[in-house]
Amino acid sequence: MTPREVLALCREREIKAVDLRFMDFPGMQKHFTVPMQALTEESFEDGFGFDGSSIRGWKAINEADMLLIPVPESAMVDPFMQSTLALYCNIHDPVTGEEYAKDPRNVARKAENYMKSTGLADAAFFGIEAEFFLFDGVRFEQNEHEGYYHIDSSEGQWNRGREGAAGNAGYSIRYKEGYFPVPPADTLQDIRTEMMLTLMDCGVEVESQHHEVASGGQCEIDMKYQPLVNMADNLLLYKYVVKNVAARHGKTATFMPKPIWNDNGSGMHIHLSLWKNDEPLFAGSGYAGLSPVAMYAMGGILKHAPALLAFCSPTTNSYKRLVPGFEAPVNLAYSSQNRSAAIRIPVYSPSPAKKRFEFRCPDPSSNGYLAVSAMLMAALDGIQNKIDPGPPLDKDIYDMQADELETVAKTPRSLEESLNALRDDHEFLLRGDVFTEDVIDTWIWYKTEHEVEALRARPHPFEFAMYYDV
Structure with missing residues (x-):
């Protein structure tokens, strides 16, 4: 899906809450939820801020701010929660905008990109x-x-x-x-x-x-x-x-x-x-x-x-x-x-x-x-x-x-x-x-x-x- 298609799905399914999900370093899924009105097309570029110092193995307390960037193609209507859309997210540094090295999903994305760069397989x-x-x-x-x-x-x-x-x-x-x-x-x-x-x-x-x-x-x-x-x-x-x-x-x-x-x-x-x-x-x-x-x-x-x-x-x-x-x-x-x-x-x-x-x-x-x-x-x-x-x-x-x-x-x-x-x-x-x-x-x-x-x-x-x- 594109961001615009995600928003259309939300209107079609009368979504009221958007659940932003990611995985911590050892391997537990984490999330927080925003009201539907907070999700715009710009959200898929600007992201949502959160405190990374409380996530196991991540930031120290003096460098806590982090950014969640939703992945539009991951959009899914949650089968267990009421009127909720779930989105997986990539983690970025809010200052540099770079992908966070300890985000497991970013590691996986880099692995795929490295494979392609070798020319061995695509x-x-x-x-x-x-x-x-x-x-x-x-x-x-x-x-x-x-x-x-x-x-x-x-x-x-x-x-x-x-x-x-x-x-x-x-x-x-x-x-x-x-x-x-x-x-x-x-x-x-x-x-x-x-x-x-x-x-x-x-x-x-x-x-x-x-x-x-x-x-x-x-x-x-x-x-x-x-x-x-x-x-x-x-x-x-x-x-x-x-x-x-x-x-x-x-x-x-x-x-x-x-x-x-x-x-x-x-x-x-x-x-x-x-x-x-x-x-x-x-x-x-x-x-x-x-x-x-x-x-x-x-x-x-x-x-x-x-x-x-x-x-x-x-x-x-x-x-x-x-x-x-x-x-x-x-x-x-x-x-x-x-x-x-x-x-x-x-x-x-x-x-x-x-x-x-x-x-x-x-x-x-x-x-x-x-x-x-x-x-x-x-x-x-x-x-x-x-x-x-x-x-x-x-x-x-x-x-x-x-x-x-x-x-x-x-x-x-x-x-x-x-x-x-x-x-x-x-x-x-x-x-x-x-x-x-x-x-x-x-x-x-x-x-x-x-x-x-x-x-x-x-x-x-x-x-x-x-x-x-x-």
């Missing part, structure tokens, strides 16, 4: 599969004298024997057996369909929805691939729709990677294909029908994977998902079939247009703009430097000998390891001024101070089970 298409859990309720607390969490799910295996449980008809899903059951075992079919249809009403193309592997209400809705910035915008909307539809039904949705111990965690598998002059660059006659360009792109991602995970698996909880035995992609290798490999090449179709690969390490706690931007930069580095991804990992890892497994690189075991890898390996992210040194330094500082050290300082509930009677 389009990068991303498809994101973000998994999530729907619970009936959750309770948790952490303070000086207690620390616990409790998950309520009538669908969960752990409630099968509870007397008086709501809806307890014996159809609870067993651990690791939740893939594709039909109702009544799948109690979430109608809710997921409502989420799917709401996304479609908001302009997001959806391919499918289904129950996922884990017990307790794990779900997935697959969005159709889009260019980088569009896909990251859609992921932001995806989370918003999932959480609000869940709330409408008295449930709670979480994109936390590993809320349930001893069952599958939630991943965010990211599919990538590069194109130039409307021709797919990943189709060829090599392994799994891939081209040398695709192989080099995989080589770049595998080489930089430990550093990439600082953005793609960016929480301490992420590394409770990245453990063997739960279809988790802990092996830094590629395969056309093996889902324990970090990169999988789908072989559903021989069509050149559908040739792509899937990076399986990311999870939905990610800031989507930063995750896909970092992934693209690693792929471009692989192509530029012809990085060999090595041999595929096509064997069943459970049949491999210990000495064979030792030769396969593994994902980092903690967020701290990934942050250290990012500190040592981030030159590829700085090209084209996509990520800046300040962005990298601030990310490492924030994640270390507010997550790694915060968790390290607190007793864990399981420590009481292990050590209370020492």
